Amino acid sequence: MSVATRDAGLDLGRRRSGGRRGRFRWVIYALLLLATAFYLLPVYLVVVTALKEPAEITLADTWRLPETWNWGSFVTAWEAFAPTLRNSLVLAVSATAGSALLGSLNGYVLSKWRFPGANVVFPLMLFGMFIPYQAILIPLFQFLRDVGLYGDLSGLILTHVVYGLPITTLIFRNFYAEIPDEMLDAAKIDGAGFFGIYARILFPLSVSGFVVVVIWQFTQIWNEFLFAVTLTRQETQPITVALANLAGGEAVNWNLPMAGSILAALPTLLIYVVLGRYFIRGLLAGSVKG
Amino acid sequence: MRTNDRLVAFLMLLPSLVLLSIFVYGFIGRTAWVSLTNWGADASQALALNPELAFVGFENYRKLFTGLIDVRFRQDLVNTFFFTVFFLLGTLGLGLGLAILLDQKVRFEAVFRTIFLFPFALAFIVTGTVWRWMLQPAGGVNVLPELVGLPALELRWLTTREQIWQFDWNTVPAYLAGTAAAFFAYAAWRAWRDRRRVRAGVHGAVTVGLLGWALSGTPGVTLLPYPEPHGFNVAFVGIVVAAVWQLSGYTMALYLAGLRGVPEDLREAARVDGASEFGVYRHVVLPLLGPITLSAMIILGHISLKIFDLIWAMAGADNATTDVPALLMYLRSFRANRFAEGAAIAMVLLIMVALVIVPYLRSSLKGEVRR
Numbered sequence: 001m002s003v004a005t006r007d008a009g010l011d012l013g014r015r016r017s018g019g020r021r022g023r024f025r026w027v028i029y030a031l032l033l034l035a036t037a038f039y040l041l042p043v044y045l046v047v048v049t050a051l052k053e054p055a056e057i058t059l060a061d062t063w064r065l066p067e068t069w070n071w072g073s074f075v076t077a078w079e080a081f082a083p084t085l086r087n088s089l090v091l092a093v094s095a096t097a098g099s100a101l102l103g104s105l106n107g108y109v110l111s112k113w114r115f116p117g118a119n120v121v122f123p124l125m126l127f128g129m130f131i132p133y134q135a136i137l138i139p140l141f142q143f144l145r146d147v148g149l150y151g152d153l154s155g156l157i158l159t160h161v162v163y164g165l166p167i168t169t170l171i172f173r174n175f176y177a178e179i180p181d182e183m184l185d186a187a188k189i190d191g192a193g194f195f196g197i198y199a200r201i202l203f204p205l206s207v208s209g210f211v212v213v214v215i216w217q218f219t220q221i222w223n224e225f226l227f228a229v230t231l232t233r234q235e236t237q238p239i240t241v242a243l244a245n246l247a248g249g250e251a252v253n254w255n256l257p258m259a260g261s262i263l264a265a266l267p268t269l270l271i272y273v274v275l276g277r278y279f280i281r282g283l284l285a286g287s288v289k290g
Numbered sequence: 291m292r293t294n295d296r297l298v299a300f301l302m303l304l305p306s307l308v309l310l311s312i313f314v315y316g317f318i319g320r321t322a323w324v325s326l327t328n329w330g331a332d333a334s335q336a337l338a339l340n341p342e343l344a345f346v347g348f349e350n351y352r353k354l355f356t357g358l359i360d361v362r363f364r365q366d367l368v369n370t371f372f373f374t375v376f377f378l379l380g381t382l383g384l385g386l387g388l389a390i391l392l393d394q395k396v397r398f399e400a401v402f403r404t405i406f407l408f409p410f411a412l413a414f415i416v417t418g419t420v421w422r423w424m425l426q427p428a429g430g431v432n433v434l435p436e437l438v439g440l441p442a443l444e445l446r447w448l449t450t451r452e453q454i455w456q457f458d459w460n461t462v463p464a465y466l467a468g469t470a471a472a473f474f475a476y477a478a479w480r481a482w483r484d485r486r487r488v489r490a491g492v493h494g495a496v497t498v499g500l501l502g503w504a505l506s507g508t509p510g511v512t513l514l515p516y517p518e519p520h521g522f523n524v525a526f527v528g529i530v531v532a533a534v535w536q537l538s539g540y541t542m543a544l545y546l547a548g549l550r551g552v553p554e555d556l557r558e559a560a561r562v563d564g565a566s567e568f569g570v571y572r573h574v575v576l577p578l579l580g581p582i583t584l585s586a587m588i589i590l591g592h593i594s595l596k597i598f599d600l601i602w603a604m605a606g607a608d609n610a611t612t613d614v615p616a617l618l619m620y621l622r623s624f625r626a627n628r629f630a631e632g633a634a635i636a637m638v639l640l641i642m643v644a645l646v647i648v649p650y651l652r653s654s655l656k657g658e659v660r661r
Contacts, residue, residue: 025394028391028394028396029396031387031391032388032391032392032396032402035384035388035391035402035406036402036405036406038535039405039406039408039409039535039539040405041424042420042421042424042535045420045423045424045430046420046423049423058429059426059428059429059430059433060428060429060433062423062426062429062430062433063433063434063437102305102306105302105303105306106302106303106306108299108302109299109300109302109303110303112299113295113296113299113300115296115299115300119655121307122655123651123652123655124310124315125306125307125310126651126655127314127644127647127648127651128310128313128314130592130643130647130651131314131318131640131643131644132595132596132616132636132639132640132643133596134596134616134619134620134632134635134636134639134640135317135318135321135636135637135639135640136313136314136317136318136321137321137619137620137623137636138320138321138324138623138629138632138633138636139316139317139320139321139324140313140317141624143317145339146339162309162310162313163313165306165309165310166310169306193294193295193298194295194298194299194302195298219411222413223412223413223414223415223416224413225413225414225415225598225599225602226598226599226620229620230620230624240413240415240416240599243415243416243419243603244415244418244419244599244602244603247419247422247603248602248603248606248607254423257419257423258419258420258423260419261416261419261420264413264415264416265411265412265413265416268411268412268413269408269411269412271411272407272408272410272411273404273408276404276407279411280407280543283410283540283543284543284544284547
């Protein structure tokens, strides 16, 4: 068999497989559109419901567009949720900052200053990321009550900083592991110490590491519910607790929880849409090695 | 100088280590101790600042698995089991399907990806609130067919009390022993294949012993003096749908990354050998996705065991039909102030999660060191 015929055969095969794919191409798009409908139907329903007058919301007409567009729901929801949105913002920003900074230092130590026993310590740290928080909730509640932080936002911030340490340490450790040791060795020869290396070399190089960690932590803390519902009082509630209380109540006008859902979802959705690449990287880092 | 820096490095890590050892391991130890006491049995002591706790051994655990009143906890375990199975099947199946579709060089791939993954950015509370509205008995999904002129559905999402696939709680030890026997049989087969006769013999003997014990009706273990039926609560179907909606994008992202990692040469070679497009997936691509499936199963499995807020938002915290251990722990501890019982439930939950996570962490980190 000559080279030419073999090449022709290969070409033919490729064309044939391409043609076969071409014939079923509409099936692929039909399935993708079907899936799109599944993912977007709830979005449509939420937006439409939030924009209806309460009197206009009946079960039978859930899918109909509003007769009159009522932006008032958002005003009402904004007024109802403003304090809890503020709580969520303070909580998510400060707990994210704290756990990211500590995680960055930890990751630096664990990847560049190996010490005896690190191979035991690290998995023990990581395990803290996976435990069901119910297993520490009772002593945590007792502890915060004993030190006077129960019901206080700072108690919840402390909680999120501590239980955020495993994941932030993991992400930074994997991030710093890719920075060559030679760079650090060179700096050491030039006389840089522990902090010098961190401040001059690693910290400036870790912008994208920080972006991944900050996005991941902000999203997780903003969305968290168990700690929030157990450790806060009415005036320190984050948005998730307030939304659950509102939607769980009897005889509720559905436009309000729907508008509230949009308010609660917007910050994390915005992050996802604008910084999607980093969001996905954090998501893959969450499965230990990715 | 250099040793000094090492010391500084360790000192920088130390606060985190101390915090985690107290907040994770110290607190787990404290929960374990509480679960062995009677805290909360006496209501007047329950919320005292320094409650007097008496050691009662494994009494709380015994009650959970064999006590008359704690039938709700046992149904919760069954709920968690079925929820996990269907949630995993749903997320893995849909995620893989979507990833394969997107792998066909489709237009607007980035748009589709963004749409499929966006629910992952939402809070379970938001997802739950939205789907609660979607699944109203006389609205939402049920009236969707009316838009195309079909009759409305009459599914009683979330509220039905129907239960299918019932079994007697007393048969659980037998099923557990059977499962363990299957693992030992597999280990025996592997040892035999590796020509490790002694090990194969031991594993084989354990297999036979476990099977014999299970088949003879688990003598020595009586959970309850009467049959207690448990089954799959149909009310969970809606919660599974919402959970799949939220997390199937995650598996899609994992699978898509895996598919993109399969070298094009490999596929081309299979095509040259005459494999159809279907055959390329069946014999070349899918086998390479095994490790991804396993780690997705573990990550999603441990999320599923801990599922809490989604159910709270969809069906309410007090709906016994859709209860799970994670929710019951909260109710027992912080609503009923029966802290010892709550702690016992928490420990059961922790053990279940650890059984999934610890082997995963071990193998995952071992592989890393080898690399």
